[in-house]
Amino acid sequence: MKVQELPIRDIKPLLPIPDISIYLFVGIVAVASLVIGVGVFFFWKWWSTHRRIDPRVRWLRELDAIDFDRPKKAAYLMTKYGRLLAEDKRRQEILEQLIPKLERYKYKKEVPPLDEEVKRFMKLFIEMSHDAL
Known part of the structure; x- marks a missing residue:
C-alpha cells in the first residue's frame, strides 16, 4: 500500500x-500543620510543668503583691513568706x-490600718x- 492510500483516521x-x-x-x-501544632502544644504543656522555678522568686512575687490596704492579709503573708525568705542574719x-509588730493585726476580726513604721x-x-536574690 502506498502512503497516499492509507485511510485517514480521525484525530x-x-x-x-x-x-x-x-x-x-x-x-x-x-x-x-495540625500534627506540628499538637506537638508544640504538648511540648509547651510538658515544659511548663517541668521547668524549675526557684521557689524564693515565687515567694518574693507574693510579697511584692501585698496589698497594704488589707492589713490582716498583709500581716499573714509577710509572716509566712518572710520566714521562708529570711536566710541571712x-x-x-x-x-x-x-513579727511582734504584726501580731496586733492577726487573730482579730477587725484590725486597724498598718502603721507607717x-x-x-x-x-x-x-x-x-530582692537584693539577696
Missing part, C-alpha cells in the same frame, strides 16, 4: 485527566523585729530580699 481530542494534585498538597500541608533580725519594715525586708 481525537485529548481526554481530560482529572488533576487533584493541588487538593493532595493542601491536605498534606493541613495534616502536617540581717533579714532574720528585721523579721524578728517585725510597720509598712517601712515590710518594704525594707522586701527590698533586702
Whole structure:
C-alpha cells in the first residue's frame, strides 16, 4: 500500500485527566500543620510543668503583691513568706523585729490600718530580699 492510500483516521481530542494534585498538597500541608501544632502544644504543656522555678522568686512575687490596704492579709503573708525568705542574719533580725509588730493585726476580726513604721519594715525586708536574690 502506498502512503497516499492509507485511510485517514480521525484525530481525537485529548481526554481530560482529572488533576487533584493541588487538593493532595493542601491536605498534606493541613495534616502536617495540625500534627506540628499538637506537638508544640504538648511540648509547651510538658515544659511548663517541668521547668524549675526557684521557689524564693515565687515567694518574693507574693510579697511584692501585698496589698497594704488589707492589713490582716498583709500581716499573714509577710509572716509566712518572710520566714521562708529570711536566710541571712540581717533579714532574720528585721523579721524578728517585725513579727511582734504584726501580731496586733492577726487573730482579730477587725484590725486597724498598718502603721507607717510597720509598712517601712515590710518594704525594707522586701527590698533586702530582692537584693539577696
